Amino acid sequence: MCNIKGNNEPKPDFAMLVPAAQNGGQRxxxxxxxxFRPLILNLLKQSRFAPIRDDAASIVYACIIRCVVNYEGTSFDRFPGYIKKMAYFDLNNALRKETNFIKHVSCIDDAVLDAISGETIEDSWVRSLSELEALKHLPLHYLRILLWYYKFGLTLTEIGERLGVSHQAVSHMKTAALKRLKKELEA
Known part of the structure; x- marks a missing residue:
């Protein structure tokens, strides 16, 4: 895994690197x-992880760091296999959570749809099926922002803290999400 065909880099010595990293060695x-970059690139290519592709690399890097810090083994021959197994576990866990989130989104109530679309109650009843379909076509990050803002009542600042961005960035993303939703509704 660490020595790809055509790559002249030497195979890393995990017996030296892991203890050094556990002692705070950033290098x-x-x-x-x-x-483990080739592993990450390989995982990103797999279609089963398509719903979490935007987050997959950071999930795997966080997994690698956590595994290195918590590794208590004395043999490092199987360390790459351990990392690979844990990375798959973390990605499958994130995929399961994302799938559950998508299922939860499909249960959006009419009040949220009214707030998003700005239409009267009568109009929303007529268009409720098309609105649900339009919401399903939104990218997940847009859908999360709209749900957090309209359904769960989070402020732009709170959403920004969850995403690690400024409230202005969240405001721009919310505006873009609403524009995209209107575009989907018109199609």
Whole structure:
């Protein structure tokens, strides 16, 4: 895994890198993360992880760091296999959570649809099926922002804290999501 065909880089010595990284060595941790870059690129290509493709790399890097910090083994021969197994576990877990989130989104109530579309109650009853379909076509990050804002009542600042961005960025994303939703409704 760490020595790809055509790659002249030497295979990393995990017996030296892991203890150094556990003692706070940033270069050692970076070398370990770099060694697993081919694994990450391979995982990103797999269609089963398409719903979480935007987050997959950060999920795997977080998994690698967590596994290195918590590794208590004395043999490092199977360390790459351990990382690979844990990365698959974390990605499958994230995929399951995302799937559950999508199922939850399909149960959006009429009040949220009214707030998003700005239409009267009578109009929303007529168009409710098309609105649900339009919401299903939105990218997940847009859908999350709209749900957090309209359904769960979070402020732009709270959403920004969850996403790690400013409230202005969330405001722009919300505006873009509403424009995209209107475009989907008109189609």
């Amino acid at each position: 050692a941790m970076l070398a370990i993360c770099s060694a």
